[in-house]
Amino acid sequence: MKKNYKSYFEANQKRWDELVSHHIKSRYYDLEGFKHGKTSLLPTELKELTNLEGKSLLHLQCHFGMDTLSWARDHGAIVTGLDFSENAxxxxxxxxxxxxxxxxxxxxxxxxxxxxxxxxxDVVFTSYGVLCWLPDLTGWAKAVSHCMKSGGRFYIVDTHPYGEMLDERYSDRVSLGYPYTSKNGVPHEWEEDGTYADPEGVTTILKNKTEYGWYHSMSEIINALLQAGLHLEFLHESTKGFFKYHPDMVKRADGLWEFKNMRPEIPLTFSLLARKP
Known part of the structure; x- marks a missing residue:
C-alpha cells in the first residue's frame, strides 16, 4: 500500500475487539445454535462453493470463526482462519x-x-462485510493470490457496491446516501453506538464508537482480481441481503434479508468465483 492507513486500522481493530463480546451473545450470530450443530453459513455460499471434502481452505477476515468451523465440521474442509482482532x-x-x-x-x-x-x-474464502474495511484492493487481491495453489479457487460473497449506497436513516423510502466509490483512498468515518448484530440498539453500547470504511465499485473489485492473475469464473448479483440494510427489511427463514413492503429491484449482495491458473 502506498498510503499509511495504520491509524484507521488501529481504530477499527479496537472496535472489533470490543464487538466480539457482544456478538457471541447476539441472536444474529446464534452461537448456542451453532454449538448444537446449526450451520452459520447462508444459502448463497452453500450453493456456490462446493466439493470441499479434504480441501485446504483459508478464511480471510473470519471474525470469531463460526463460518470457518462450519466449513470444517459440515463440509470436511481443512481450515485456517485469519482476522486482525485478537479477541476474535x-x-x-x-x-x-x-x-x-x-x-x-x-x-x-x-x-x-x-x-x-x-x-x-485449495480454496480462499471471504464473506459478508469484508471489503468495506480494506482501502487497497490491489494489495488485497495480491494477498489472495499469494495464498492460492495453482488451480485453486477464490470465492467471495459480500455487500454489493449498490447496496453499500443505501441510506438506512429513512424508513419511508429507499434512497441513496453514500458514495459508490471512495476517492483517493480517503475513508468514510462513522460514529456508531451499536452494531449490525443488534440493529435496534437495545443491548449494545460500545466504548469504541469510531470506525473507518472504504467504498469500492464493482469494476474496482473485479479488476483487482484480474490484475492479480486470477481468472473470473462467475459473478452473481442478488436482491437479498445478509443483514438489515434498511428499516423495511425482514429476515427470511433461510437467514437472508429482504424488503417487506417496498420492492426495489436493486442488488444487495454479489458473489464471485475466480481461479488461479
Whole structure:
C-alpha cells in the first residue's frame, strides 16, 4: 500500500475487539445454535462453493470463526482462519477446542499475509462485510493470490457496491446516501453506538464508537482480481441481503434479508468465483 492507513486500522481493530463480546451473545450470530450443530453459513455460499471434502481452505477476515468451523465440521474442509482482532481469534480458538473441530487461527491484517502465511490453499474464502474495511484492493487481491495453489479457487460473497449506497436513516423510502466509490483512498468515518448484530440498539453500547470504511465499485473489485492473475469464473448479483440494510427489511427463514413492503429491484449482495491458473 502506498498510503499509511495504520491509524484507521488501529481504530477499527479496537472496535472489533470490543464487538466480539457482544456478538457471541447476539441472536444474529446464534452461537448456542451453532454449538448444537446449526450451520452459520447462508444459502448463497452453500450453493456456490462446493466439493470441499479434504480441501485446504483459508478464511480471510473470519471474525470469531463460526463460518470457518462450519466449513470444517459440515463440509470436511481443512481450515485456517485469519482476522486482525485478537479477541476474535482467541474466541475462535476456544470454539475450535470446545467443539473439537480441528482448525488453525491466525491473528493478522490481510495486508500482512505475504509475511505471515507461507502455505498455499485449495480454496480462499471471504464473506459478508469484508471489503468495506480494506482501502487497497490491489494489495488485497495480491494477498489472495499469494495464498492460492495453482488451480485453486477464490470465492467471495459480500455487500454489493449498490447496496453499500443505501441510506438506512429513512424508513419511508429507499434512497441513496453514500458514495459508490471512495476517492483517493480517503475513508468514510462513522460514529456508531451499536452494531449490525443488534440493529435496534437495545443491548449494545460500545466504548469504541469510531470506525473507518472504504467504498469500492464493482469494476474496482473485479479488476483487482484480474490484475492479480486470477481468472473470473462467475459473478452473481442478488436482491437479498445478509443483514438489515434498511428499516423495511425482514429476515427470511433461510437467514437472508429482504424488503417487506417496498420492492426495489436493486442488488444487495454479489458473489464471485475466480481461479488461479
Amino acid at each position: 481469534i482467541e474466541m475462535a480458538r476456544e470454539l475450535s477446542d470446545v467443539l473439537e473441530i480441528p482448525a488453525t487461527f491466525i491473528q493478522a491484517n490481510v495486508y500482512d499475509i505475504p509475511t505471515v502465511i507461507h502455505e498455499q490453499f
